[in-house]
Amino acid sequence: MLSFCCVAILLASCSRKKDTFINRNFHAMGTYYNILYNGNIALENGRETVDNAATDNYWELLPIERMQVKEDAFMPGQAKNQDFERAEEKAIKAVQKHGMNIKGKEFNPQIDEAYLLLGKSRYFDQRFVPALEAFNYILYKYPASDKINTAKVWREKTNIRLENNALAIQNLKELIEDEVLEDQDMADANAILAQAYINTKSKDSALTKLVIAAEFTKKNREQARFNYIIGQLYNEFGKIDSANIAFDKIIDMHRKIPRPYYINAHLAKAANFDTIGGDRMAFEEYLADLEEDRENRPFLDKIFYRIAEYHRGNKHDSLAVAYYNKSLRTNLGDKELRSRDYETLGNMNFDIAEYKLAGAYYDSTMTNLTINSKPFRVIERKRENLEDVIRYEDIARANDSILNLVSLSEADQLAFFTEHTNELKAIAAAEAEKAEAEVRRNTGLQSASNTIQTARIEPSTRGGAPGKQTFYFYNPTTVAYGKNEFVKIWGDRELKDNWRLSDTKSSTFQAIEEQEITTNASEDKRFDPEFYIAQIPSDQKVLDSLARERNFAYYQLGAIYKEKFSEYQLARERLEQLLKNDPEERLILPSKYNLYKIYMELGLAQKAEMTKTDIINNYPDSRYAQILLNPNSGLDQDENSPERLYDGLYKKFGDQDYEEVIAKTEEYINRFAGDPMVPKFEILKASAKGRLFGFEAYKTGVNYIALTYPNTEEGKKADEILKTAIPILAMKEFKPNDEAKHFNVLYPFSSDEKENIPEFIKKLEEAVAKVDYFDLTTSIDVYDQNTIFVVVHGLTSAQGASGFAELLKENKQKIKRQFCAISSPNYEIVQRHKNLSNYLEFQ
Known part of the structure; x- marks a missing residue:
């Protein structure tokens, strides 16, 4: 009997249409402890997936919420994430199975949370319109819910995702002012209000709200994120001390937060270091600690980049280059960082006029940028401007090398190439030794003791004492190999400070330009100096051509450095060298005029005046002389411009x-x-x-x-x-007349008959004017140097064109002259390929 009563009570409590204490609590407990519990677990799993999938770009202002919106297209109702789909299913199940909507009023106090779960799952699944419907339903149906403020915050988060920023700002301000919010709701409301302000370019208002959000949130991860964005905003406003305070708050949290926030806070603070008034020694120790900490290994690429930036700011370019390259070698896929490394290295080489190397770095930069983005287009334009510089520098360098070799005596040529072939022999020996060692290692014939011996410097090998020389600099073969590699990369450089600068190259020769010759030569010829001497051109026409090409390259380089890059010193060097090379006459005057302008820019008034006098005295009738005599007359745009x-x-x-x-x-x-x-x-x-x-x-x-x-x-x-x-x-096959719709009549005149054309045209136009059944026109078309066509246009068939010309022979004007009827497409081919005789044969 007792069992029967229990079953009856249980069945009665399952009803969703009766408002009783047992019914309300039965469905509330079932909703909360079963369905919503599992739904919230699925929601948190999905949120973790979204959080892990998002990649923060710390080079830009972080978004408030760590969620990347994707543009993938999905069918209505189709979920992108299985966890969110499960959470949504649980929320719907809670409403369907445990909802107690009696006469328009909901008596299950957990249903509002089910709709909140429904909205959140749709929001994180990036289905914002359905999410907005769920949050609005809570506000409409459950105004007395204890979750009403949370629902309002989530509604405005959704509005911001739908780009309704103004509406979200208005609603959130009213919510914050009119309601007493719990700490987390206050944090969420201010944080999302800050995002709306950022979206509407009101970053000062956003900063104020973010400070409040960071104070009220109880989540360490959010606190770190908010403080990082606060630091970024203070940096944008130029308030470095306030930014560093925000970054210090993150650093103090250390292991309570994800490592990326901690490391990037360190790096952002390091970027704010005062290189003028700060303690450099302490700061360098601080950077060294970041570099040496084993836990920071996943972030070494960013740490190396920051160290490189510090050294570059202190004008320690060699150290900076070393660390930029370290950053590239340790990069784990951060394309933004790679592009910055490459671009900076490109800019550094650009600044020291190593344009070819700069161009290579810019090429690498573009491979790490989004195609057609603004940064990509900026680098692309800069790279394009280097094309001419690289091409003309290569021409000047190669031709100078050849002409310098030609100018040497036979003895000097022999000495030069003997030294070169000796280096080739040393390289070959080094490569053979390296290959032999590799074979020994691969076949296991080299013992462990030998390996250890070759890895250390034996005292007996120093100072030339007997014994096997294993250290790099004690082996003349490997030293020769290294020297040759250096020359191939940098050219022949003088031993002095700032040797990497382009104007420190040795004036004797650049790197020898016979690599292809060496590669294609047979083994015996590669080491024969006479083989290379035989390759030096001796034909005067060839040498003159090389000189002209070299001179034109120098002129173009002078003009490019002056006009495109404002590198006046480089432009001066190229143009002065050009004038020393005895250039052709056409390059002398514009070179001198450009040098005059360059001297003025460099403040070399005496040189400028001497050049000006030279142009005026020696080229008095030139346009340049007139401009120099009357600089304000606008002669550069006169009739001779x-x-x-x-x-x-x-x-x-x-x-x-x-x-x-x-x-x-x-x-x-x-x-x-x-x-x-x-x-x-x-x-x-x-x-x-x-x-x-x-x-x-x-x-x-x-x-x-x-x-x-x-x-x-x-x-x-x-x-x-x-x-x-x-x-x-290029196509010159004639087309059949039946494929054409327009035809012409040609009357050929030789150039000797040119004076008869006006009278002929007059008679022809009088005859054409009387023909009202065709819309005819006439023209005079040059065919070649010896022939001119008088053409009648507007006829509709080949027979009609011939008949019209025959008719003109009989009319009042008696136009009796050899003619040719031709279709318009074939006339274009005749004019293009000058093959009238072929057309006549075709006819």
Whole structure:
């Protein structure tokens, strides 16, 4: 009987439609201790997964919440994370199985928490609109809930994710002012309000709210994060002392927080060190402690970077370079850090004019940046500006080396290459010894005692005493190998301070330029000095060509260093060296004018005045002399400026005066060598040659522009034309007349008959005007140097074109002249390839 009563009471308590004490507590306990308990466990597991998946970028201002929003597309109702899906299922089950909604009122006090769990699981699963619905339902249905403030905070977190920042700010301010919040709710409300202020660029207001959030939160992880962001904001405001106080709070927490917060707080504080007034010795010990702590090994790349920055700030460039390279070697995948390392190394080499090495570092920088991002485009532009410098420096270096070798006597050439072949022999011996040692190691023939012996410096080997020489610097073979490697990388350098600077290279020779020759030579020739001497060019035409190419490279380098990089000292060196090389006449005057401008920039008034006098006295009729005599007259934009001359030539091009355009562009290209307008003159010349001489001449001109001016807009356009337009323009097969819709009549005139063309055109236009059933027009088209076409356009068939020309023979004007009927597509081919005779055969 007792069992029956218990079962009856149990069944009665399962009802969700009766508001009784037993029913309420039965469903409340079942909801809290079973379903919500498991749901909250799943939620925390999911949050941990989200937290672990997020990667904080400490180089930028951290977001308040450690959650990365993904843009993946999901079907409605589809969850991204199984833990959140389970938590959502538990929340829904709690509502469905234990909800006691009787006459519109909920009597189970745990259902509001079920909806809160539902909203949180959707929020962390990044389904923000459904999450907002869950939080709003709590506010609408459970206004007296003890979780109402928590629900309001989460609603505004969701609004911020949906970019409703203004609404979130308004609601959170009202919540903080009007309600008495628990500590964690107060922390959450102020933290998320700070995020809304950051999103709306009100960082000063965000800072105030974050200080409150850090004070009220009970979670160590959140406290560390908030304080780190506070320190970042103080740094942005230039309040270094306040920032360091925030970072110290994180450092004091040490093992209570995740290691990344602790280490990055140390590094951020180190970045704020006062290198002028601070205790450098204590600070260096502090950095050394960070480096040597075994627990910091996963963060050595960032520590090395910070140490490198410190040394660079103190002008200890060699130490800085060493630590930047250490940072790169220990990097564990931080692309932002890698890009900063490479960019800084690139900038350091750029500053000392090692442009080729800087270009290589910038290439590596771009591989670690997001393509087409703003930082990527900045580095890309800087890298493109180095292209010409690297190319012309290589040309100048290589040609100088060859010409210097040519200038040596036979005895000196023999001595030079004898030394070089001796080094090659030493390298070969070192490589053979290394290979032999490797074989011994691999075959197990080398004993452990020998290994130990080779690893230490035997006293007997010092000072040349008998015994096997195993230390690197006691072995002449390995020393020769090392010397040669140094020369290959750095060139022949003088032994003095700042040897890495580009202007400290030895003036005798740069690194020898015969590596390919050495590689391709047979074994016996590689070590024969006469083999290399035979490779030195002796043909005067070749030597003149090398000198011209070298001189033009020096001029371009002077102009680039002056205009693009404002490296006036380097520009001066290149242009002064050019003038010593006895350059061709066209380079002398612009070089002197550029030197005058450079001397003015460097404050060398006496040299500037001497150069100015030289130009005025020796080139009185030049544009440069007129500008120097009248600096305020705007003569650089007068009728003799490159821009005005180009405009005049372009008009002549439109008038089909191609021969004059070609002649004048060649003159102006020589006159304005190095001027930015030169590539435009080249394009105009190529176009005129194409119109006058045909496709092959045009192709040659465009190819020359693409190779000679690769980094100008004209050079890039020429390269594009070569890839896209030239293959199409190359086609010269004539098309059948039945495929064409437009036809023309050609009347050829020789250049000797040029004066008869106006009268012929007059008669032709009178005849054409009387034809009202076709829309006919006439034109005069240059075909080549010897032939001009008078053309009638607008006919619709080949027979119609021929019939029209025959009709003109019989009309009042009696236009009796040899003609040719041709379709418009075939006329384009004839003009492009100058193959009229082929067309006539085709017809």
